[in-house]
Amino acid sequence: GENVEQHPSTLSVQEGDSAVIKCTYSDSASNYFPWYKQELGKGPQLIIDIRSNVGEKKDQRIAVTLNKTAKHFSLHITETQPEDSAVYFCAAPYTGTASKLTFGTGTRLQVTL
Amino acid sequence: DVKVTQSSRYLVKRTGEKVFLECVQDMDHENMFWYRQDPGLGLRLIYFSYDVKMKEKGDIPEGYSVSREKKERFSLILESASTNQTSMYLCASSPTSGGGDEQYFGPGTRLTVT
Numbered sequence: 001g002e003n004v005e006q007h008p009s010t011l012s013v014q015e016g017d018s019a020v021i022k023c024t025y026s027d028s029a030s031n032y033f034p035w036y037k038q039e040l041g042k043g044p045q046l047i048i049d050i051r052s053n054v055g056e057k058k059d060q061r062i063a064v065t066l067n068k069t070a071k072h073f074s075l076h077i078t079e080t081q082p083e084d085s086a087v088y089f090c091a092a093p094y095t096g097t098a099s100k101l102t103f104g105t106g107t108r109l110q111v112t113l
Numbered sequence: 114d115v116k117v118t119q120s121s122r123y124l125v126k127r128t129g130e131k132v133f134l135e136c137v138q139d140m141d142h143e144n145m146f147w148y149r150q151d152p153g154l155g156l157r158l159i160y161f162s163y164d165v166k167m168k169e170k171g172d173i174p175e176g177y178s179v180s181r182e183k184k185e186r187f188s189l190i191l192e193s194a195s196t197n198q199t200s201m202y203l204c205a206s207s208p209t210s211g212g213g214d215e216q217y218f219g220p221g222t223r224l225t226v227t
Contacts, residue, residue, distance in 0.1 A: 009153070032213030043117070043203055043218030044156070051213065089155060098213045099144050099163060100171075105155035 002027045004092050006104025013080050014112055021107045023090035024072040030092045033073045034101070035064060038087045048075070080111045116140070117219035119204050125225045132191040134222050136204030143209045145187035146216065147171075147179060150201040159202075162187055163209070194226045 003026040013019045025033075031052035036044035050057045050064045050073065057064050061080075066073040077084055088107045094100040120135035138145065147159040148171075158171030160179040168179050176198060180188045187206075191198055201223050205216040 006155070034213070034215070036216075036218075041220070043205070043220050044216075045218065046215045049213070049215075093213060099207065099209060100146075100158065100161055100169075101216065102158075103148075103156040105153060 002030060002092050002095050002102040004090060004102050004104045006090050006107060008107060009105065010108045010110070012110045012112060015080060015082060017080055019077045019080055019084070019109055019111075021075045021088055021090070021109070022072060023074070023092075023104050024070075025092040026071065027092070027095050028068075028071065029095070032093055032098060033064070033066060034091050035062075035075050036089045036091065036103075038089065038106075040086075044087075044089055077109075080109075082111050082113065085109060085111045117204055117206055117217050119202075119219040119222050121222050122220065123223050123225075125227065126191075126194050127227055128195060130191075130194050130226075132194050132224065132226075134189040134191075134202055134204075134224070136187045136189070136206075136219055137185055138187075138206035138217070139185065140206065140208070140217070141184065142206035142217075143184075144207045144214075144216075145181065146205040146207075147177075147187065147189045148203040148205065149173060150203055150221070156203065159189065194224075196226050198224065199226045200224060 034049035038044040090104040091101040148156040204219040207214040
């Protein structure tokens with residue numbers, strides 16, 4: 001089955017700096033890569049996703065890049081703000097199905113003033 | 114807005130008790146999921162249901178069972194709770210489009226087994 005590794009486990013940046021979180025996956029057939037944000041006391045929420053037919057996708061201050069050859073994808077947050085502080089999870093589909101996801105172990109991002 | 118609700122935010126149970134965690138979604142989604150969240154381990158899938166009365170085991174089904182009698186409701190059952198089942202439990206739902214779909218999560222139930 002799919003194996004997703006996520007780094008780093010914790011990340012502290014100053015407000016206004018950029019943050020990058022990286023994930024690798026094992027199944028070369030995977031074609032959908034979402035990122036979820038979990039704020040304190042809440043369930044995870046989808047913030048951006050990318051499909052294998054594109055290499056990059058942007059939505060305001062967040063972007064995701066995908067390198068299918070190397071089997072890794074990354075989340076980039078620019079001009080970080082205190083409200084970006086949360087736990088972020090990457091995910092990839094279970095082998096052979098698009099309905100189930102394998103999640104990474106999460107990155108706790110702290111944006112300091 | 115999609116809404117996924119879980120019956121309890123916090124639950125304390127004793128070892129050996131039978132525990133029911135309930136989840137309800139209001140968007141007519143076919144798929145429903147139960148995850149367990151532990152520090153450093155991320156979200157691990159316990160069970161998945163793709164239709165009423167249909168279920169599949171996830172990565173860590175041991176010690177758990179599920180029930181889906183109605184499309185909107187998915188229950189997680191701990192037949193005999195143990196201390197190693199102390200965790201945060203998250204329910205999610207998603208539609209089925211075949212190409213990767215957003216999962217909508219509930220707020221979670223923090224279960225403590227003493």
